[in-house]
Amino acid sequence: MLKSTKLIMALCVSGMLAVMPANGEETKTAQISLAPPEVTQTKLDNGLEIIVIPDRRAPVVTHMIWYKAGSADEPTGKSGIAHFLEHLMFKGTKTVPAGEFSKKVAEIGGQENAFTSVDYTAYYQKIAPEALEMAMGYEADRMHNLILSDEVIEPEKKVILEERRSRIDSEPRSILQETVEATLFKHHPYGTPIIGWQNEMLGLSKDDAIAFYNKFYSPNNAVLVVAGDVEPSEVIALAQKTYGKVEKRVEDIVRQRVVEPEPVTSRIINYEDPRVTKPSFSRMYLVPSYIGAAAKEAESLELLAAILGGSSTSRLYKSLVLEKEISTSAGAWYQGGSYDMTKFGFYGSPRGDEKIEDVELAVDEVINQLLKDGITQTELDNARNNLLKSAIFDRDSQTNMARLYGTVLSIGGDLDDINLWPERLAAVTIEEVNAVAKKYLRKNRSVTAFLRPQS
Amino acid sequence: MLKSTKLIMALCVSGMLAVMPANGEETKTAQISLAPPEVTQTKLDNGLEIIVIPDRRAPVVTHMIWYKAGSADEPTGKSGIAHFLEHLMFKGTKTVPAGEFSKKVAEIGGQENAFTSVDYTAYYQKIAPEALEMAMGYEADRMHNLILSDEVIEPEKKVILEERRSRIDSEPRSILQETVEATLFKHHPYGTPIIGWQNEMLGLSKDDAIAFYNKFYSPNNAVLVVAGDVEPSEVIALAQKTYGKVEKRVEDIVRQRVVEPEPVTSRIINYEDPRVTKPSFSRMYLVPSYIGAAAKEAESLELLAAILGGSSTSRLYKSLVLEKEISTSAGAWYQGGSYDMTKFGFYGSPRGDEKIEDVELAVDEVINQLLKDGITQTELDNARNNLLKSAIFDRDSQTNMARLYGTVLSIGGDLDDINLWPERLAAVTIEEVNAVAKKYLRKNRSVTAFLRPQS
Numbered sequence: 037m038l039k040s041t042k043l044i045m046a047l048c049v050s051g052m053l054a055v056m057p058a059n060g061e062e063t064k065t066a067q068i069s070l071a072p073p074e075v076t077q078t079k080l081d082n083g084l085e086i087i088v089i090p091d092r093r094a095p096v097v098t099h100m101i102w103y104k105a106g107s108a109d110e111p112t113g114k115s116g117i118a119h120f121l122e123h124l125m126f127k128g129t130k131t132v133p134a135g136e137f138s139k140k141v142a143e144i145g146g147q148e149n150a151f152t153s154v155d156y157t158a159y160y161q162k163i164a165p166e167a168l169e170m171a172m173g174y175e176a177d178r179m180h181n182l183i184l185s186d187e188v189i190e191p192e193k194k195v196i197l198e199e200r201r202s203r204i205d206s207e208p209r210s211i212l213q214e215t216v217e218a219t220l221f222k223h224h225p226y227g228t229p230i231i232g233w234q235n236e237m238l239g240l241s242k243d244d245a246i247a248f249y250n251k252f253y254s255p256n257n258a259v260l261v262v263a264g265d266v267e268p269s270e271v272i273a274l275a276q277k278t279y280g281k282v283e284k285r286v287e288d289i290v291r292q293r294v295v296e297p298e299p300v301t302s303r304i305i306n307y308e309d310p311r312v313t314k315p316s317f318s319r320m321y322l323v324p325s326y327i328g329a330a331a332k333e334a335e336s337l338e339l340l341a342a343i344l345g346g347s348s349t350s351r352l353y354k355s356l357v358l359e360k361e362i363s364t365s366a367g368a369w370y371q372g373g374s375y376d377m378t379k380f381g382f383y384g385s386p387r388g389d390e391k392i393e394d395v396e397l398a399v400d401e402v403i404n405q406l407l408k409d410g411i412t413q414t415e416l417d418n419a420r421n422n423l424l425k426s427a428i429f430d431r432d433s434q435t436n437m438a439r440l441y442g443t444v445l446s447i448g449g450d451l452d453d454i455n456l457w458p459e460r461l462a463a464v465t466i467e468e469v470n471a472v473a474k475k476y477l478r479k480n481r482s483v484t485a486f487l488r489p490q491s
Numbered sequence: 492m493l494k495s496t497k498l499i500m501a502l503c504v505s506g507m508l509a510v511m512p513a514n515g516e517e518t519k520t521a522q523i524s525l526a527p528p529e530v531t532q533t534k535l536d537n538g539l540e541i542i543v544i545p546d547r548r549a550p551v552v553t554h555m556i557w558y559k560a561g562s563a564d565e566p567t568g569k570s571g572i573a574h575f576l577e578h579l580m581f582k583g584t585k586t587v588p589a590g591e592f593s594k595k596v597a598e599i600g601g602q603e604n605a606f607t608s609v610d611y612t613a614y615y616q617k618i619a620p621e622a623l624e625m626a627m628g629y630e631a632d633r634m635h636n637l638i639l640s641d642e643v644i645e646p647e648k649k650v651i652l653e654e655r656r657s658r659i660d661s662e663p664r665s666i667l668q669e670t671v672e673a674t675l676f677k678h679h680p681y682g683t684p685i686i687g688w689q690n691e692m693l694g695l696s697k698d699d700a701i702a703f704y705n706k707f708y709s710p711n712n713a714v715l716v717v718a719g720d721v722e723p724s725e726v727i728a729l730a731q732k733t734y735g736k737v738e739k740r741v742e743d744i745v746r747q748r749v750v751e752p753e754p755v756t757s758r759i760i761n762y763e764d765p766r767v768t769k770p771s772f773s774r775m776y777l778v779p780s781y782i783g784a785a786a787k788e789a790e791s792l793e794l795l796a797a798i799l800g801g802s803s804t805s806r807l808y809k810s811l812v813l814e815k816e817i818s819t820s821a822g823a824w825y826q827g828g829s830y831d832m833t834k835f836g837f838y839g840s841p842r843g844d845e846k847i848e849d850v851e852l853a854v855d856e857v858i859n860q861l862l863k864d865g866i867t868q869t870e871l872d873n874a875r876n877n878l879l880k881s882a883i884f885d886r887d888s889q890t891n892m893a894r895l896y897g898t899v900l901s902i903g904g905d906l907d908d909i910n911l912w913p914e915r916l917a918a919v920t921i922e923e924v925n926a927v928a929k930k931y932l933r934k935n936r937s938v939t940a941f942l943r944p945q946s
Contacts, residue, residue, distance in 0.1 A: 112567050113749040215677065215756045222673035223570075223688060233678060233752040284704075294568045296689040301670045304759035307935070480762070 071320070075441070076268035077451060080276060082284045083256025087441045088271045089263035091434045097264030098434050099171045100160035101179070102442040104259070105252035107232075108154040108225040108293060108376070114244050116232020119152040120196055121245045125159065126150075127188045129181035134188065137174040146171075154226050155375045156446035162435065165265050169274050176278040179253055180285070184242045193240060200231045208309035211314075212487050219303050220320050220483045224296035224376060227392045254285040263438040264322050292447075296322065296377050302479040310490040314364075315392045317399070318383040319484040323370070323476045325378040334372050335457075335464050336472040337380060341370035342419035343411050344402065345382065349418065351406065352384070356398050362390040366399065375447045380476060392486055403477055410470040420461055427458075510577045528702045530896070531723035532906060535731060537739045538711025540694060544718035544728045546889045552719030553889050554626045555615040556634070557897040559714070560707035562687075563609040563680040563748060563831070569699050571687020574607040575651055580614065581605075582643040589643065592629040601626075609681050610830045611856070611901035617890065624729050631733040634708055634828050635740070637701075644697045652693070655686045663764035664771075667942050674758050675775050675938045677753035679831060683847035709740040714900045718893040746903075751777065757934040765945040769819075769842075769879045770847045772854070773838040774939040778825070780833040782903050789827050790912075790919050791927040792835060796825035797874035798838065798866050798924070799857065804873065805852045806861065811853050817845040819855065830902045847941055858932055865925040875916055882913075 051274035076088040107118045129133035141148045146163035161171045204210045214229050221227030231237070260279060262271045299322050326334040345352035345368025366384035382403075384395040430436045444453050531543040562573045582590035596603045601618035616626045659665045669684050676682030686692070699915075715734060717726045754777050781789040800807035800823025811818035821839035839850040883893045899908050 089770040100635045113747070211755050215754075218677035219674050219758060222670065222682065227677065233750075235750045235752055292568070295688075297690055299670075300666050301760050301762040303670070304761065305756050306759065404909060441828070 045235065063137055065458060074438070075451060076272075078272055080255065080280050081323060082282060083254070083282065083288065084275070084279050084282075085259040085445060086272060086275055087259065087261045087445065088266065088268040089261070089434075089437050089441060090266070090268070091263050091437065092265050093434075095165055095265050096162060096434065097165045097168050097262060097266055098160060098162050098438040099168060099175070100158055100261040100438050100442050101175050102158040102259040102261065102446045103155050103252055103289075104156055104257050104289065104446050104448075105248070106153045106155040106157055107230040109252065109291065110225070110228070110248070111244075113236060114240065114248075115183045115197065115228045116230075116237040116243050117240055117248045118157055119231055120193070120237070120240050121198060121248050122150050122157050122159075123192050124184055124188065124245050125178055125182065127182075127184060127192070129178050130183055131181060132174060132177055137178070140170060140174070151169055152230055154230060156443070156448070158439075158442055160435075160438070168262070168266065168271070169278070172274050172278040176282055179255065179258070179279070180282045181248075182249055182253075184245060186241055186242060189242045189245075193237070196231065197234070197237055200234060200237065204229065204231060205234075206311075208307065208312045208487060212305065212307040212485050215305055215307070216318070216320060216483050216485045219305060220299075220322055221296055221377075222299075223294055225293065226296075226374070226376065226378075250285060252289065254288075254289075255279060255282045256284040257286065257289050259442055261438045261442045261445075262435050263441075291375060294378055294399075298376075299481045302481075303483045306488070307486070308488045308490045312489045314385055315386045315486070315488045316383065317392050317395045317484070317486055318381060319396075319399070319482050321380045321476055321478075321482045322377055323380040323472075323481075325374040325376065325447075326372045326453065327375055328377060332460065332464055332468055333472055334370075335460050336468045337370045337476070338372055338423060339416060339419045339461070339464055340411075340469050341368045341380060342422055343415045344368040344406065346419065347422055351402050352382070352399065355402050356384055356395065357387075357474070360398055361387060362398060363387055363395055366395070373443055373447060388402045392488065396484065396486075407477065410473075411466055413466060416464070416466055416469060420464075423461060424458060528892070530800050530906060533727055533942070535710065535735050537735065537737060538709070538743065539730070539734050539737075540714040540731055541727060541899065541902060542714065542716045543723040543913075544716070544892050544896060545720050545721070545723070546892065547720045547742055550620055550720050551617060551889065552620045552623050552717060552721055553615060553617050553893040554623060554630070554743070555613055555716040555718075555893050555897050556630050557611050557714040557716065557901045558707055559611055559712050559744065559746075559901050559903075560703070561608045561610040561612055562683060562685040564707065564746065565680070565683070565703070566699075568691060569695065569703075570650065570683045571685075571692040572695055572703050573612055573698050575648070575692070575695050577607045577612050578647050578651060579639055579643065580633055580637065580701050580853055582637075582639060582647070584633050585638055586636060587629060587632055592633070593876075595625060595629070595657060596622075607685055609685060611898070613894075613897055613901070615890075615893070617941075623717070623721065627729050627733040630641075632652060633736055633902065634710065634713070634734070635737045637704055637708075639697045639700060641697060644700075648692070648695060651686065652689070655689060655692065659684065659686060660689075661766075663762065663767045663942060666764070666941050667760065667762040671773070671775060671938050671940045673723065674760060675754075675777055675834065676751055678749055680748065681751075681829070681831065681833075687886050688941075705713070705740060705890060707741075707744065709736045710734060711739045711745050712741065714897055716893045716897045716900075718889050718896075748831055754936045757936075758938045760938060760940045761943070762941070763943045763945045767942055767944045769840055770941070770943045771838065771840045772847050772850045772939070772941055773836060774851075774854070774937050775837075775920070776835045776931055776933075776937045777832055777836040778927075778936075780829040780831065780902075780909060782830055783826045783832060786908050787915065787919055787923055788927055789825075791923045792825045793827055793878060793930065794871060794874045794916070794919055795866075795924050795928055796823045796835065797877055798870045799861065800821040801874065802877055804877075805859050806870075807837070807854065810857050811839055811850065812842075815853055816842060817853060818842055818850055821850070828898055828902060832874045847943065851941075858928075862928055862932065865928075866921055868921060869919055871919070875919075878916060 073089055078086045110117050141161050144167050146161050148161040150159040163171055204214060260275055263336050276362040323337055324333055344350055352366040356366035363384045364387045368382050370380050382399050384399055386392050386395050528544055533541045565572050596616050599622050601616050603616040618626055659669060673682040715730055728946040778792055779788055799805055807821040807823060811821035818839045819842045823837050825835050826833050837854050839849050839854055841847050
């Protein structure tokens with residue numbers, strides 16, 4: 037499974053929350069205090085980091101193992117190997133036949149999956165607490181006992197190639213997106229598709245998979261996240277009993293990534309495809325992530341995205357959809373959760389016979405207005421409240437909670453990045469939001485994309 | 492010195508040559524037979540390839556050593572190291588102090604230089620024949636005895652950084668060009684600037700230079716080209732006496748390059764800069780090179796470029812400059828001489844207050860007309876003759892001759908690629924030129940660039 041979702045940093049909210057009344061006329065501020073969950077963090081002797089998140093609402097537990105290695109850590113010419121290895125991790129070990137782990141999870145009514153991102157690869161099961169030891173045993177086993185035979189390589193390669201065909205090459209939006217990212221990242225490996233370039237996927241071998249596995253799948257390059265109805269001490273004891281047996285195979289890894297050069301020119305990508313039924317406009321700017329940004333810049337970008345286009349009360353929606361009525365949708369987003377430089381995006385689709393060029397003009401008008409006059413205190417307060425509310429909603433999901441912690445730790449963040457997020461957000465000023473807008477929403481940092489039906 | 496020039500494959504012309512009368516009214520065909528030069532080719536035991544090209548017109552000799560390693564062979568994150576090493580090669584060896592070789596060449600009234608390309612790095616001296624042994628001795632010495640001290644690294648790094656500032660960052664055209672190439676080559680290292688990304692140049696070290704030197708500067712990865720008033724047997728004896736002493740330090744190298752994925756979307760790059768006085772339009776399509784192309788495709792692309800825009804009788808010049816009078820210049824080119832995929836380009840500058848967009852429209856009109864109706868036999872004959880004439884003119888220069896052989900052999904070609912070029916060109920049909928136009932001049936293979944004064 038490929039992953040490229042937006043990370044919502046905040047799940048742990050502690051502070052002021054503004055409650056929006058249903059009629060939208062007025063914003064009242066109510067004090068809602070949400071203590072951060074009592075997360076337990078520790079580390080085994082072999083370097084495996086452990087996070088236990090209590091969630092006692094139901095007798096269910098989410099067990100995730102995160103490797104700090106994704107597609108951006110692949111060797112040159114081996115694009116797709118991180119994702120290919122993710123598939124191959126289900127093909128059995130020295131002691132466990134292919135498919136047995138998945139079968140056991142299914143037998144007890146559990147769920148399992150795995151996903152590969154640019155920065156990490158993760159495997160998880162959602163199971164009853166009694167089955168945790170079983171899941172940990174299997175997961176620990178495949179952390180060091182994977183065996184791959186030639187018989188599994190070729191059929192599984194067909195699977196990933198078919199995945200590429202169905203997810204990228206059959207989807208005009210994805211075809212365009214692939215070139216947009218390769219263009220935005222002129223040099224950095226975030227410009228390489230997670231699933232891989234097809235010509236390189238064809239050449240991936242058993243040895244490539246094993247090399248990636250041996251280099252990165254070591255306990256000191258992994259994070260264990262367990263969320264659910266469990267005692268932290270028991271989880272740690274079980275982890276010691278299972279993962280504790282896995283010896284670290286490499287020295288601690290420092291990611292070796294090239295730095296994306298400062299962007300200097302605006303770029304536009306046009307793609308026409310007979311399969312496109314509705315044209316759409318999008319634009320991405322190169323911006324820093326939570327991990328790489330200077331203090332408060334990432335939080336300011338998060339707020340900026342919310343103000344410009346995070347909801348139906350944002351500037352873009354109000355202008356393009358409600359007032360001008362030229363768009364069916366319009367918005368902005370900030371994908372803050374990555375190890376290196378990341379993306380700040382805009383999108384909009386023309387309504388009826390409206391022109392895609394006019395959608396772009398209207399988006400630019402909104403951006404320019406903001407750059408000129410800046411944001412208001414009300415906008416800032418509302419955006420902050422909306423982000424905190426989203427975080428609270430997200431927190432309701434055990435899987436989301438586990439993913440948040442896994443993601444933040446996998447990309448080099450720490451618990452403070454989660455715990456202090458609400459207060460960092462609260463500390464952002466109007467001037468700071470205006471400053472990141474001026475600094476980063478410059479056309480020469482951007483790639484604009486037009487998706488159109490074949491003309 | 493950086494190099495990114497167009498390679499004119501043909502210097503050795505044997506066949507029909509049409510002589511264009513001065514009044515341009517009519518094309519008469521005269522038979523001019525130019526035998527290929529009697530080039531001597533051999534190889535030393537240590538793997539050094541040797542090419543000797545006789546040129547007895549003057550008592551002068553061009554001595555060149557070509558390494559089959561350029562910027563596209565650099566390790567990830569070390570962009571600029573090929574070019575940096577080129578500079579450092581003048582910093583002395585175990586036995587020769589820094590600058591001594593250059594001083595000796597200057598003392599005898601010789602010329603010297605060096606250049607780095609995406610595919611190769613070359614060093615040359617133009618000297619009197621008596622000095623050939625001296626030059627070979629010094630050049631052979633620095634093939635295996637280079638020593639680098641920390642004292643030379645930092646000052647020379649300032650030199651290359653200043654070179655980048657003056658050649659790229661102070662030149663709007665180069666700034667744009669850098670992004671165009673990074674965009675056209677989404678994945679292949681031809682998208683990386685030869686001089687390097689500035690952030691990576693800053694980190695280049697002595698160890699990086701030595702690693703590149705040890706990996707590639709071995710006699711079995713080099714080509715010696717000597718052109719001039721010399722006896723081949725003597726040159727080979729001198730080469731044995733000098734280069735013959737250099738042991739090969741690596742096994743024969745097969746270039747490890749990633750393959751550029753097939754392009755899928757058209758891209759546009761806009762760059763405005765206050766230093767731009769005249770706007771200009773350009774476009775590049777991704778096409779195969781002579782080395783990588785299917786039979787006759789490269790020759791067909793060469794002819795296509797000539798027909799579309801190789802001279803003042805080409806379609807673009809006639810339409811944009813002479814008829815419509817909207818451009819001061821307009822043309823097309825094909826850069827066939829590279830190891831991997833390469834570029835087919837168009838350019839045009841608006842005249843007076845004409846719009847750059849209209850220049851693009853007019854270029855597209857010319858391209859579309861050609862795609863629709865194809866070329867004529869007269870156009871094909873004239874283009875062929877023009878290319879052959881250019882080749883003959885180029886042949887007049889000893890340095891150009893030496894460069895041609897050095898380039899072709901460095902990028903993996905052989906003498907046939909030079910000797911048979913005229914007859915391969917002669918064998919291209921109208922249909923074949925039309926076919927490559929249809930196959931490669933597709934917008935989704937292209938990057939369009941607009942250079943404008945600051946608005």
